[in-house]
Amino acid sequence: MGVRRAARGVGEFLVDTVGEAVAEAVLSLLACLLLGCLVLIIYLSWSFDPRLTITGAGFLNLLLAHGAWRTFRAPPSGSRRGLAALTATVFGAAAATSLFLLLYATDCGCL
Numbered sequence: 600m601g602v603r604r605a606a607r608g609v610g611e612f613l614v615d616t617v618g619e620a621v622a623e624a625v626l627s628l629l630a631c632l633l634l635g636c637l638v639l640i641i642y643l644s645w646s647f648d649p650r651l652t653i654t655g656a657g658f659l660n661l662l663l664a665h666g667a668w669r670t671f672r673a674p675p676s677g678s679r680r681g682l683a684a685l686t687a688t689v690f691g692a693a694a695a696t697s698l699f700l701l702l703y704a705t706d707c708g709c710l
Contacts (some may be wrong), residue, residue, distance in 0.1 A: 630703035666690025
């Protein structure tokens, strides 16, 4: 009876270990693909029109700065509406994407 329980425990351990290794590989691959797509978007945008790229980057920076300001500043009424909700959501998505790339794209072999 002890041998069966030990074999079952070893089997569960191996399944968990392989599952974590596969999940890590998939997340690293997704991070590499996301990083590659971002670089491709920047390259294509710059080759299309550099002034429009600079203008778009400036607009995106303003959007993210407003979202960060609204996120870390306590809302007076307890809820965000309109532009404040949009910019806070965009900032949150950009922060989550940056954290994802920081954690997983550093192991990317394509860098």
